[in-house]
Amino acid sequence: MDVVEMAARVKAASLQLQGVSSQIKAGALLSIAEAINRNRKIIKEANAEDIICSEKEEIAAPLLKRLRFDDRKIDAVLDGIKSLAGFDDPVGRTLLATHLDEGLELYKVTCPIGVIGIIFESRPDALVQISALCLKSGNGVLLKGGAEAALTNRVLAGIIVSASEEAGIPHGWLQLLETRGDVAEMLKLDAYIDLIIPRGSNEFVKYIMNNSNIPVLGHAAGICHCFVDKSADIAMAVSITVDSKTQYVAVCNALETLLVHRDIAARFMPAVKSALDEKGVELVGCPETQALIGVKPAAEEDWGTEYLDYKLSIRVVSDVGEAIDHINKYGSHHTDAIVTADPENAARFLEYVDSADVFVNASTRFSDGYVFGLGAEVGISTSKIHARGPVGLEGLVIYKYKLLGNGHIIDDYAKKKKTFEHKPLKKEFSL
Amino acid sequence: MDVVEMAARVKAASLQLQGVSSQIKAGALLSIAEAINRNRKIIKEANAEDIICSEKEEIAAPLLKRLRFDDRKIDAVLDGIKSLAGFDDPVGRTLLATHLDEGLELYKVTCPIGVIGIIFESRPDALVQISALCLKSGNGVLLKGGAEAALTNRVLAGIIVSASEEAGIPHGWLQLLETRGDVAEMLKLDAYIDLIIPRGSNEFVKYIMNNSNIPVLGHAAGICHCFVDKSADIAMAVSITVDSKTQYVAVCNALETLLVHRDIAARFMPAVKSALDEKGVELVGCPETQALIGVKPAAEEDWGTEYLDYKLSIRVVSDVGEAIDHINKYGSHHTDAIVTADPENAARFLEYVDSADVFVNASTRFSDGYVFGLGAEVGISTSKIHARGPVGLEGLVIYKYKLLGNGHIIDDYAKKKKTFEHKPLKKEFSL
Numbered sequence: 001m002d003v004v005e006m007a008a009r010v011k012a013a014s015l016q017l018q019g020v021s022s023q024i025k026a027g028a029l030l031s032i033a034e035a036i037n038r039n040r041k042i043i044k045e046a047n048a049e050d051i052i053c054s055e056k057e058e059i060a061a062p063l064l065k066r067l068r069f070d071d072r073k074i075d076a077v078l079d080g081i082k083s084l085a086g087f088d089d090p091v092g093r094t095l096l097a098t099h100l101d102e103g104l105e106l107y108k109v110t111c112p113i114g115v116i117g118i119i120f121e122s123r124p125d126a127l128v129q130i131s132a133l134c135l136k137s138g139n140g141v142l143l144k145g146g147a148e149a150a151l152t153n154r155v156l157a158g159i160i161v162s163a164s165e166e167a168g169i170p171h172g173w174l175q176l177l178e179t180r181g182d183v184a185e186m187l188k189l190d191a192y193i194d195l196i197i198p199r200g201s202n203e204f205v206k207y208i209m210n211n212s213n214i215p216v217l218g219h220a221a222g223i224c225h226c227f228v229d230k231s232a233d234i235a236m237a238v239s240i241t242v243d244s245k246t247q248y249v250a251v252c253n254a255l256e257t258l259l260v261h262r263d264i265a266a267r268f269m270p271a272v273k274s275a276l277d278e279k280g281v282e283l284v285g286c287p288e289t290q291a292l293i294g295v296k297p298a299a300e301e302d303w304g305t306e307y308l309d310y311k312l313s314i315r316v317v318s319d320v321g322e323a324i325d326h327i328n329k330y331g332s333h334h335t336d337a338i339v340t341a342d343p344e345n346a347a348r349f350l351e352y353v354d355s356a357d358v359f360v361n362a363s364t365r366f367s368d369g370y371v372f373g374l375g376a377e378v379g380i381s382t383s384k385i386h387a388r389g390p391v392g393l394e395g396l397v398i399y400k401y402k403l404l405g406n407g408h409i410i411d412d413y414a415k416k417k418k419t420f421e422h423k424p425l426k427k428e429f430s431l
Numbered sequence: 432m433d434v435v436e437m438a439a440r441v442k443a444a445s446l447q448l449q450g451v452s453s454q455i456k457a458g459a460l461l462s463i464a465e466a467i468n469r470n471r472k473i474i475k476e477a478n479a480e481d482i483i484c485s486e487k488e489e490i491a492a493p494l495l496k497r498l499r500f501d502d503r504k505i506d507a508v509l510d511g512i513k514s515l516a517g518f519d520d521p522v523g524r525t526l527l528a529t530h531l532d533e534g535l536e537l538y539k540v541t542c543p544i545g546v547i548g549i550i551f552e553s554r555p556d557a558l559v560q561i562s563a564l565c566l567k568s569g570n571g572v573l574l575k576g577g578a579e580a581a582l583t584n585r586v587l588a589g590i591i592v593s594a595s596e597e598a599g600i601p602h603g604w605l606q607l608l609e610t611r612g613d614v615a616e617m618l619k620l621d622a623y624i625d626l627i628i629p630r631g632s633n634e635f636v637k638y639i640m641n642n643s644n645i646p647v648l649g650h651a652a653g654i655c656h657c658f659v660d661k662s663a664d665i666a667m668a669v670s671i672t673v674d675s676k677t678q679y680v681a682v683c684n685a686l687e688t689l690l691v692h693r694d695i696a697a698r699f700m701p702a703v704k705s706a707l708d709e710k711g712v713e714l715v716g717c718p719e720t721q722a723l724i725g726v727k728p729a730a731e732e733d734w735g736t737e738y739l740d741y742k743l744s745i746r747v748v749s750d751v752g753e754a755i756d757h758i759n760k761y762g763s764h765h766t767d768a769i770v771t772a773d774p775e776n777a778a779r780f781l782e783y784v785d786s787a788d789v790f791v792n793a794s795t796r797f798s799d800g801y802v803f804g805l806g807a808e809v810g811i812s813t814s815k816i817h818a819r820g821p822v823g824l825e826g827l828v829i830y831k832y833k834l835l836g837n838g839h840i841i842d843d844y845a846k847k848k849k850t851f852e853h854k855p856l857k858k859e860f861s862l
Contacts, residue, residue: 015759019782098804104793106803113815114785194815215646215816236838243840328446343862350833350862351450354545360862362535362836371844372537372832373529373853384544384625385646386817389832401803401820402781405793407667409674410802422804431774431781431791 003185007115007142007192009172014115014140016170022089025136028167029085032132033078035163036156040074043159046151047124054148062250067148069124077128080376084132087375090393091138097425100403101418107402107429112138114194116396117186118378119208121200122146127153129376131160131174137396142186142193144177154178187212197391199379202306217391219382221306221332222252224364227323227349229340230263236361237339238272243363244337246279250308252380253335253357253367257303258314259323262288265316269293281310288316303330320345324352331355333382335367356382356389402429434616438546438573438623440603445546445571447601453520456567459598460516463563464509466594467587471505474590477582478555485579493681498579500555508559511807515563518806521824522569528856531834532849538833538860543569545625547827548617549809550639552631553577558584560807562591562605568827573617573624575608585609618643628822630810633737648822650813652737652763653683655795658754658780660771661694667792668770669703674794675768677710681739683811684766684788684798688734689745690754693719696747700724712741719747734761751776755783762786764813766798787813787820833860 001009036043047069054064096108116139120126127145134141145153157176165171177186186193190213198208198218205220226244228237244255260268269292276283283289284298295314302313303326317323320338327336337359338349346360357367367390369377374392381387387395412418432440467474478500485495527539547570551557558576565572576584588607596602608617617624621644629639629649636651657675659668675686691699700723707714714720715729726745733744734757748754751769758767768790769780777791788798798821800808805823812818818826843849 015783015785018785019779100797100802100804104797210644213641215814217816233838239838239840243842247840247842247845346835347862348450350831352446354446354449355831357832357834359834360836362834362839363841365841366531366535366834366836366839367832371531371841371851373531373851383646384829385648386829388829398815398817398819400781400786401788401798403788403790403793403797404777405791405797407664407670408793408797409670409678410794410796411674411678413802414678420802420804431778 003177003182004189006175006177007186007189010115010140010142010175011192013170013173014112017138017140017173018112020138020169022092024168025089025138026085028135028164028169029081029132031163031167032160033081033085035159036074036128037078039155039159040071043069043074043152043155046155050149050151059148063122063148066121066123069152073125077125080129081132084136084375087136087393090136090397094428095399097427097429099421099423099425101408101421103406104408105404105425107404108399109402109429110397110399113396113398115140115142115192117142117193117196117214119144119183119196119198119200120146122148124149124152124156126199127156128160130378131157133376133378133393133396135164135169135173137393139396140173142175142177144183144186150178187214190214197379215386217381217383217387217395218379219252219332219334222254222334222380223256223304223306223330223332224253224334225257225259225323225327225331225336226255226364227259227317227320227327227336227338228261228264228268229320229338229342229345230261231341231345232261232264232268232339233341234264234268234271237268238275240337240339240361240363241272242275242279244365245276245281245312246310247363247365249310251365253364254308255312255364256306257330258312259317259326260289260314261323262316262318265289265292269314276312279310281312283312283314285314286316289314306332320348324349328352328354334380335359335364337362337364356380404431434608434613435620437606437608438617438620441546441571441573441606442623444601444604445543448569448571448604449543451569451600453523455599456520456569457516459566459595459600460512460563462594462598463591464512464516466590467505467559468509470586470590471502474500474505474583474586477586481580481582490579494553494579497552497554500583504556508556511560512563515567515806518567518824521567521828525859526830528858528860530852530854530856532839532852534837535839536835536856538835539830540833540860541828541830544827544829546571546573546623548573548575548624548627548645550575550614550627550629550631551577553579555580555583555587557630558587559591561809562588564807564809564824564827566595566600566604568824570827571604573606573608575614575617578611581609618645621645628810646817648812648814648818648826649810650683650763650765653685653765653811654687654735654737654761654763655684655765656688656690656754656758656762656767657686657795658690658748658751658758658767658769659692659695659699660751660769660773660776661692662772662776663692663695663699663770664772665695665699665702668699669706671768671770671792671794672703673706673710675796676707676712676743677741678794678796680741682796684795685739686743686795687737688761689743690748690757691720691745692754693747693749696720696723700745707743710741712743714743714745716745717747720745737763751779755780759783759785765811766790766795768793768795787811835862
């Protein structure tokens with residue numbers, strides 16, 4: 001089956017999936033969890049083969065670690081699916097109800113988007129999580145995982161498809177793409193695919209965004225900032241900086257640039273340097289930073305670089321306004337934090353920093369769908385439309401307007417025989 | 432000033448506009464209304480010049496009619512602005528509030544999108560309406576109107592800019608583009624523009640969608656259907672068909688294809704033919720339709736054609752399922768209606784027709800932002816993400832996540848020293 005045929009099948013299934021009940025979807029998720037549990041052995045065997053291949057190809061250790069799908073990770077995935085099954089259905093919620101006129105009622109009701117194309121990295125747990133989110137939100141899905149996890153993904157997709165279809169999910173709703181060439185094909189299929197969510201490197205996401213007419217949701221980079229205001233508690237600022245930078249350096253919500261108010265710099269800088277030195281973080285800074293703690297100079301491009309490593313750039317600024325300007329100029333609109341004891345500066349930071357996630361006195365590492373209570377996430381979006389920040393179930397639905405009349409025609413309103421009343425209705429859609 | 436510079440200015444202004452209060456925005460809208468009222472003479476003089484030019488260029492009569500900006504249209508525009516000023520601010524609404532843990536609160540709060548690029552047809556009232564919607568929602572805007580209305584638009588934009596900036600809206604928030612070449616430039620400026628809303632012909636909108644990396648919201652075509660079910664009241668079905676097709680043929684929510692249940696066709700067809708003949712509507716149909724009312728044959732391409740004229744294609748189908756399949760295959764996901772007395776078929780139609788607006792026993796002509804009670808609309812979207820159907824103020828905002836902590840770090844949760852509680856909070860965001 002070629003990619004066009006696969007996409008057409010998912011599209012056809014997605015039209016049926018629109019009307020599948022909450023009960024059937026929740027039941028299908030539990031069936032998937034059971035089937036994965038039952039097939040642990042086969043899954044782990046496939047994963048072992050993937051790992052052997054990857055070791056032969058001398059793949060980097062962190063990638064190998066993410067590829068490994070052991071009992072601990074399977075347990076976590078099963079917990080995730082079961083918890084998702086219990087979530088409220090995001091489909092069929094009435095967002096707005098209006099009495100337009102006697103016998104004429106308008107309802108804005110959530111519904112699935114349709115077909116989602118998702119390209120993700122080597123973690124096999126991502127395949128399960130993404131499939132479960134798409135099923136729960138009633139969307140068909142075309143999946144493309146990392147080549148390293150090909151065998152594990154094939155086994156997992158097979159299990160998910162057969163368990164869900166037996167439980168009443170329309171045939172063909174999930175298709176697994178296998179090659180890089182398939183991805184290039186997929187980007188052209190705007191007739192079948194409504195949204196693409198790419199997860200991966202900066203260059204890869206940019207390539208997707210520049211090569212498709214299909215809307216793309218995601219983030220190319222996570223250039224996250226922390227601004228230490230003059231009123232900051234120094235111990236808190238050090239703790240948040242260290243956590244944001246070093247708790248996990250290879251993730252998009254890790255800190256890349258530290259901005260420090262001039263009035264606190266002389267006291268804060270030595271403290272944060274000593275804490276970061278302990279973690280082995282390389283520091284580069286502006287001339288004032290260099291003068292205070294003797295680090296190497298930061299080049300202009302450092303301010304726009306996502307290191308994803310034990311490296312941090314530091315700049316002294318004169319106030320919260322200059323910090324905001326720096327972030328809006330060099331940042332990637334992902335996650336930015338202020339450490340301050342001043343509510344006015346906190347308010348200004350939250351209002352004017354143009355990022356998906358803006359934090360006061362908390363680590364940038366909190367920006368995550370699970371942490372936010374969304375259950376899980378398909379990714380983090382820095383887009384300015386549809387969904388921003390961690391994207392969970394709500395980002396996978398849209399709405400339609402349903403109008404119920406009894407023979408109403410517009411000509412009666414054009415001729416002023418009738419007029420609109422536009423009164424809010426306090427009720428859920430029903431026929 | 433070239434387009435890049437203009438876009439950069441709007442972008443800079445938009446960053447300030449994020450924080451402008453509801454009061455200032457509402458006041459600025461009232462100032463705009465006053466200034467337009469005060470400058471009626473200048474506006475009408477500019478419009479008269481545009482009309483003379485257009486008459487010389489022998490522009491079609493409907494276009495000329497839309498171009499004319501007389502006192503009646505000015506009054507309507509002023510009413511619209513004043514009513515918009517009184518609407519709730521779409522910015523700053525708390526969509527979700529969650530207690531993550533002791534002292535750690537998350538808020539999802541609406542905010543402006545940023546910079547919107549809007550390309551619209553010859554009606555000068557569109558310029559005023561669009562500018563007012565963007566101001567109310569806190570967005571900067573790059574506007575490009577039809578060349579026929581160039582002088583009127585220039586005068587109106589000048590009045591809007593000076594009245595709003597005097598009332599406290601950041602300098603540079605609205606810029607008017609003047610040439611087609613400017614539009615081509617604008618499509619490249621994804622660094623400054625967050626969303627493009629094109630209004631115009633099918634070809635024009637498709638051109639925009641295919642030539643920009645910036646997200647586009649709108650609709651290329653409005654191929655709207657009405658399905659007359661076997662249980663339909665014949666008089667109601669005739670009335671809805673005539674209204675949907677002929678009340679205003681040149682608009683996107685006008686009917687283009689009529690689908691008729693086989694079991695009612697023999698009774699309904701002659702009635703609807705006679706009513707449509709009276710309005711001078713040309714009919715084409717499938718073989719069964721031809722056999723019943725002797726119309727010309729419809730070609731395959733008729734089912735996918737937006738006539739925008741006194742022409743209608745008619746097809747006999749065997750049930751609501753076949754009607755849904757036809758609509759999902761040939762339609763443009765804009766507006767589709769069913770006429771039926773059967774609630775089950777109505778429910779099925781609403782659920783499975785994959786369109787922005789799905790109606791039961793009402794004319795397709797109701798799909799409109801004003802009719803829906805949205806105040807006004809920037810356009811109608813057939814996109815599957817962000818905003819669907821008539822797009823009013825709510826479609827011009829997005830949200831950001833605001834997290835308030837007091838020194839929280841993720842390491843405490845990773846090490847199980849703390850756990851997330853994820854309890855819904857019943858309160859609006861405040862610091």
